[in-house]
Amino acid sequence: MSIYDSLNPQQREAVFHTEGPLLILAGAGSGKTRVLTHRIAYLIEERQINPFNIMAITFTNKAAGEMRERVDKLVEYGAESVWVSTFHSSCVRILHRYIDRIGYDNSFTIYDADDQKSIVKGICKRLNIDTKKLRERTIINEISSAKNELISAEEFAKKYVNDFTKQELIKVYKEYEIELQSNNALDFDDLLMKTVELFKICPDVLESYQRRFRYIMVDEYQDTNTAQFQFIRLLADTTERNLCVVGDDDQSIYRFRGANIRNILDFEYYFQDAKVIKLEQNYRSTQNILNAANEVISNNKGRKEKRLWTAEGDGEKIQFKQFNTGYDEAEYIVSDIENRVNDGLSEYKGCAILYRTNAQSRMFEERLVTANIPYKLVGGVNFYARKEIKDMLAYLKTVANGRDDLAVRRIINVPKRGIGLTTIGKVQDYALDHNISFFEALECADQISNIGRASAKIIPFVDFINKIRDDLSSGHLISDVMQNIIDDTDYIEMLKEEGEEEALVRQQNIDELLNKIIDYEDNKDTPDLNEFLEEVALVADIDSLDEDNNRVVLMTLHSAKGLEFENVYLAGMEDGLFPSYMTVTSDDPMELEEERRLCYVGITRAMKRLTLTCARQRMVRGETQYNKPSMFIKEISDNLLSMAESFSIKNNSEDKVIKATNAYTQARNAFRSKVFETRQFEVKKAEALDYIVGDRVSHIKFGEGTVVKIIEGGRDYEVSVDFDGVGIKKMFASFAKLKKI
DNA sequence: GTGCCTGCTCACGGG
DNA sequence: GAGCAGGCAC
Numbered sequence: 001m002s003i004y005d006s007l008n009p010q011q012r013e014a015v016f017h018t019e020g021p022l023l024i025l026a027g028a029g030s031g032k033t034r035v036l037t038h039r040i041a042y043l044i045e046e047r048q049i050n051p052f053n054i055m056a057i058t059f060t061n062k063a064a065g066e067m068r069e070r071v072d073k074l075v076e077y078g079a080e081s082v083w084v085s086t087f088h089s090s091c092v093r094i095l096h097r098y099i100d101r102i103g104y105d106n107s108f109t110i111y112d113a114d115d116q117k118s119i120v121k122g123i124c125k126r127l128n129i130d131t132k133k134l135r136e137r138t139i140i141n142e143i144s145s146a147k148n149e150l151i152s153a154e155e156f157a158k159k160y161v162n163d164f165t166k167q168e169l170i171k172v173y174k175e176y177e178i179e180l181q182s183n184n185a186l187d188f189d190d191l192l193m194k195t196v197e198l199f200k201i202c203p204d205v206l207e208s209y210q211r212r213f214r215y216i217m218v219d220e221y222q223d224t225n226t227a228q229f230q231f232i233r234l235l236a237d238t239t240e241r242n243l244c245v246v247g248d249d250d251q252s253i254y255r256f257r258g259a260n261i262r263n264i265l266d267f268e269y270y271f272q273d274a275k276v277i278k279l280e281q282n283y284r285s286t287q288n289i290l291n292a293a294n295e296v297i298s299n300n301k302g303r304k305e306k307r308l309w310t311a312e313g314d315g316e317k318i319q320f321k322q323f324n325t326g327y328d329e330a331e332y333i334v335s336d337i338e339n340r341v342n343d344g345l346s347e348y349k350g351c352a353i354l355y356r357t358n359a360q361s362r363m364f365e366e367r368l369v370t371a372n373i374p375y376k377l378v379g380g381v382n383f384y385a386r387k388e389i390k391d392m393l394a395y396l397k398t399v400a401n402g403r404d405d406l407a408v409r410r411i412i413n414v415p416k417r418g419i420g421l422t423t424i425g426k427v428q429d430y431a432l433d434h435n436i437s438f439f440e441a442l443e444c445a446d447q448i449s450n451i452g453r454a455s456a457k458i459i460p461f462v463d464f465i466n467k468i469r470d471d472l473s474s475g476h477l478i479s480d481v482m483q484n485i486i487d488d489t490d491y492i493e494m495l496k497e498e499g500e501e502e503a504l505v506r507q508q509n510i511d512e513l514l515n516k517i518i519d520y521e522d523n524k525d526t527p528d529l530n531e532f533l534e535e536v537a538l539v540a541d542i543d544s545l546d547e548d549n550n551r552v553v554l555m556t557l558h559s560a561k562g563l564e565f566e567n568v569y570l571a572g573m574e575d576g577l578f579p580s581y582m583t584v585t586s587d588d589p590m591e592l593e594e595e596r597r598l599c600y601v602g603i604t605r606a607m608k609r610l611t612l613t614c615a616r617q618r619m620v621r622g623e624t625q626y627n628k629p630s631m632f633i634k635e636i637s638d639n640l641l642s643m644a645e646s647f648s649i650k651n652n653s654e655d656k657v658i659k660a661t662n663a664y665t666q667a668r669n670a671f672r673s674k675v676f677e678t679r680q681f682e683v684k685k686a687e688a689l690d691y692i693v694g695d696r697v698s699h700i701k702f703g704e705g706t707v708v709k710i711i712e713g714g715r716d717y718e719v720s721v722d723f724d725g726v727g728i729k730k731m732f733a734s735f736a737k738l739k740k741i
Numbered sequence: 742g743t744g745c746c747t748g749c750t751c752a753c754g755g756g
Numbered sequence: 757g758a759g760c761a762g763g764c765a766c
Binding site for chain 2: 059060061086087088112113132135137188189191253254255256257356357358359379382413416418419420421422423537538539540541542556557558559578580581582583598620621
Binding site for chain 1: 758
């Protein structure tokens with residue numbers, strides 16, 4: 001009995017077809033990761049391919065991590081030499097080694113959306129561009145789409161030379177490139193674009209990677225953009241052309257990010273001798289759920305025909321419920337989860353609430369906090385985008401790459417050193433005049449004319465940074481250096497001055513960052529600050545999701561791709577929200593098709609039970625909207641749906657929500673601070689609790705009470721407290737944050 | 742140079 | 757509804 005016997009015939013065919021281009025059209029839940037991992041195992045164990053010659057590319061670190069884990073399990077020896085990585089990390093690794101060949105320093109910085117905005121803002125100011133007429137966001141999006149299409153600033157200028165409306169964009173794009181290069185910085189899109197550029201300019205570099213990656217596999221191929229396609233195409237452009245791509249055109253949902261669905265639809269055109277294998281047997285969902293998904297997606301035109309089926313039964317019907325308001329919707333979903341868990345029908349961790357926009361998460365959070373249900377929110381403000389974290393990273397970046405002007409300017413007066421905008425402007429001018437970096441200009445502050453006494457404030461800052469650099473090069477750990485920065489700058493003091501409550505959360509986040517640094521150091525033989533900063537820049541929200549935690553998961557439909565849950569709630573199924581207003585009113589029918597694919601992704605996340613909900617009226621941006629049920633619901637036949645009577649309003653829910661808000665805001669911080677855990681860094685169950693049965697404790701929402709029972713579970717303590725005037729409540733210790741009084 | 746207030750704009754999705 | 761830029765007072 002071999003490991004391949006458990007595969008179905010199509011899966012097996014895909015695993016055994018190792019030579020030449022291969023397209024695997026893998027429907028949702030058809031076991032594509034299984035195929036990929038078994039294929040890697042087969043290459044190594046049966047075809048005696050050196051693991052070093054195999055490359056597997058995914059979109060998220062989470063997917064890469066899971067693939068690595070599964071390959072490790074299947075392959076006895078050498079699995080660690082397989083290059084399993086995301087597009088972006090792969091590019092960073094390559095650029096880190098060779099980017100000096102195309103005019104950058106190998107210790108480059110990666111700019112995120114905020115950084116891009118600061119740069120564009122500065123440029124617009126210099127060029128006298130009115131950002132009210134041409135928004136920064138628009139400019140960044142235009143530059144990003146150009147880069148995704150591998151259109152450089154020069155090519156952009158050439159292409160639109162006669163387009164009156166693009167003249168300002170041409171100038172900004174050009175300036176933007178100059179500024180990034182002089183800061184030795186790359187944005188996300190550059191990572192791909194510069195790698196492709198490197199491959200084209202330096203054939204020897206390309207060849208060395210071609211020789212290494214003799215077998216290439218790409219997951220989620222339907223979401224690749226032109227730059228990613230070229231990256232892969234160049235690597236696979238050898239006589240062997242052992243390129244295997246796996247994807248599902250029906251799950252292509254990243255058009256806004258430049259994904260080109262033609263990459264998958266035209267694969268057979270680019271690679272004429274490509275073998276195509278369809279995986280249609282689904283191992284995840286019930287037939288009712290699959291039928292609903294099939295019905296919805298069949299309304300799209302530009303797609304490859306597929307029909308998902310399962311050997312399992314029809315299962316439950318799909319629940320459809322319409323409510324009067326969004327509050328009622330949230331209340332129903334949360335109480336349904338509560339009831340099912342109490343009845344032993346579900347576990348928290350099998351439940352997911354999915355929605356179209358992040359803004360919808362609030363109401364669910366409110367209800368979940370009130371119901372004392374543990375949850376994990378994916379998305380929202382990324383951990384690494386928080387102010388305090390960006391400040392800390394800016395210090396590290398300043399230390400690592402003195403050329404990153406943006407980082408230096410961010411922290412030169414944080415905490416306050418009395419160095420204001422006037423001084424910064426003068427230093428900036430000096431730097432420009434002398435063609436040196438901002439930090440270098442700071443180093444010779446005493447030579448800058450008319451800077452006056454400000455140089456006395458600048459010098460200690462420069463000395464401080466240089467001291468940190470010395471520490472680092474003489475072997476101090478990054479975590480020690482970070483701790484020194486926090487201490488020496490009195491950063492925590494600064495936070496406290498801004499407000500106690502806020503400071504606490506921010507301080508916890510900084511501690512979390514320190515933990516992450518220590519974790520990084522523990523896992524590396526030779527920790528390197530630049531490498532750490534690169535890793536950190538590429539972290540996505542979804543990477544921190546650990547499905548083993550017993551919690552309800554909240555996230556957007558986009559984040560949910562690739563995941564599965566026993567019990568799924570698709571909330572806000574309303575025309576105008578999903579499909580969004582923008583797509584309904586758009587002239588481009590492709591937009592509605594993408595929206596429908598998103599719906600297909602949502603439906604196919606569910607294993608056993610699917611609930612679709614909508615509200616007649618809903619507050620959106622402070623305005624009440626009245627919406628019809630989503631057109632996608634009408635695309636599902638009635639016989640698949642169970643339309644029980646709508647949830648009635650038991651009492652005036654708006655009143656309740658207002659009352660709950662205060663407790664909610666407080667409690668949310670407690671919950672939120674746990675949002676960014678990673679697999680390595682869970683806030684684990686406490687070693688011991690600082691209260692015992694009989695102690696008086698206080699809870700943020702229920703007030704004071706007496707501990708009546710503590711049960712020690714594997715993951716956490718389950719504590720029962722008899723709250724004064726409230727009664728006995730059961731809760732998890734790590735969530736309840738009970739304080740002994 | 743700093744801190745506060747107001748008014749404005751933006752609101753789909755993310756590595 | 758929220759965050760941010762810009763203006764204004766100290």
